[in-house]
Amino acid sequence: MRKTVLILLTSLILIASSNLFGEQVSVRKAMLYSALVPGLGEMYLSDYTRAGIFLGTEILIIASYIQLNREVDWKTNSYQLYANRYADVPMGGNDSYYRLINSYISSEQYNTEIELYFRNRFIIYEYNPQMYNYYLNLYMISDEDAWEWESRDNWLAYRELRREKQRLEIYANFAIGAAVLNRLISVIDSAILAKRVNRERTALSNLSIEPDFIKKGYMISYEFSF
Numbered sequence: 001m002r003k004t005v006l007i008l009l010t011s012l013i014l015i016a017s018s019n020l021f022g023e024q025v026s027v028r029k030a031m032l033y034s035a036l037v038p039g040l041g042e043m044y045l046s047d048y049t050r051a052g053i054f055l056g057t058e059i060l061i062i063a064s065y066i067q068l069n070r071e072v073d074w075k076t077n078s079y080q081l082y083a084n085r086y087a088d089v090p091m092g093g094n095d096s097y098y099r100l101i102n103s104y105i106s107s108e109q110y111n112t113e114i115e116l117y118f119r120n121r122f123i124i125y126e127y128n129p130q131m132y133n134y135y136l137n138l139y140m141i142s143d144e145d146a147w148e149w150e151s152r153d154n155w156l157a158y159r160e161l162r163r164e165k166q167r168l169e170i171y172a173n174f175a176i177g178a179a180v181l182n183r184l185i186s187v188i189d190s191a192i193l194a195k196r197v198n199r200e201r202t203a204l205s206n207l208s209i210e211p212d213f214i215k216k217g218y219m220i221s222y223e224f225s226f
Contacts, residue, residue, distance in 0.1 A: 037058065044190075050193070061175055068172040075164055079158055098162070100141070
């Protein structure tokens, strides 16, 4: 009776651990899965703890990136509205336009510097009035796009809003780098894990278990290769 129970228990253990005797896993497939989605390669290799870590990290990075981009948009809208209120800056300009507003307290100051620069270059040194007029028309700020900050404090506050937006953009770029790094680590981890699984399965494939009906048990043998 005891021998029969032992045989049944042994059979159940063998059935439960039958995945240990599976075929060799594909290292390339595991690496490809991890490159597509970090943790997917580990899931393919049935290491769900590692898969959860990489997948959780990926989800956190994606969520952070989305939130950072929302804050960038919010901050951009904030400094545009601020410039419109305190410097009469028209809405809808491109980023290069807002960089000029960041660098000059008024469009008049900017135009004065531009005119002085091209006068020195194309009137005093080269004497080319045609090029002088061409570049003035190209770079001068028109009356429609003119601005002037009500106070230096308002101008400095605007510049700080711009800096905050730039910092958020840097953090968003860091999130992209973190996502790439997470994939790289997952790919390497999947390759190492797949090779280890294959070694274990190769070792277990040399193990043979045969029933011994005469003695009511199992005959276990293991083959060593040299």
